[in-house]
Amino acid sequence: MEGKIGVLEKLKKNSILATDIASQFWCELQMELNYIHGKEYTKAMAGGAKVHKALEKEAHVAIEAEPQGYADFLYKEAYENYLAYKSLNEKGIGREIKVYGSINGFKVSGKIDELKVKDGKVVIVETKTKSLNAKLDGSNVKEIKETTMRTHKVQIMVYKKLLEDLWKREYTYQNFYTSYGIGKMLLSEKFLKQLELLSIPEEMRNLNAIYGLMFEQLYKIPQVSDTLIISYVDRATGEEFASVAVEYNKDDFDKTLKDIMGYWLGERTARPVTREENWKCNWCKFFGNECKVWST
């Protein structure tokens, strides 16, 4: 077996994304091959990104500073997160919030589409886009298959775990600081100049200050609800056509995570789809090439 570092190295990664974990529930082997051989950027992904960008704009204004390096990028992310949590605390809604954490010692992160306050609790909302244009013979285009929904459910549960760990101070700024090597990072002169032009006060123009403000707002948000919402939106119009409530159970999800992390820890190799679900292979670019599990 490859061991913990081996898997990340093989995939040329240094952290795990919530979407990686979700993809493991579609086909773990496909997720791995996508990293090794490169992922295609599809029209559907472009359409989804457009809807997400429009939703983000509705909730807050992103800062118009151009990061020159990783430190600048982290600053911009923290600033936008700070605004999003502030919006959640003041207006009851915040969008496109980056969450960080640690699972089995791995850096894990993700971007939550929306947080909103309902009945005194914070509800996580994940928006998924679907094309309703194509009328499929006899089938309901608005129907979402359980196999697809399973990946969405896992993704939103990872968000719940990360956000709750942050809120409960089980993953603090100190953890983030150490894990991301913040102490050694400096913002670029060009980026600092842009922050000055945006009238961001001087005392806010460093990573410690902005993460301090972000965590301050984060600790003010109400408790995170166990009811998670997946909102299905028409890719063309941006209109919601279905909303699915998912109940989070910590013990059950911890068991699921244990199995998921077995792959990242190198305790087992990537699993292909099962025989019952090998219809997925028809849409997989690796079918019959890099993956011959169901092609012989």
Ligand code: SF4
């Ligand atoms: S061909 Fe099938 S089993 Fe192989 S990676 Fe693709 S989806 Fe998975």
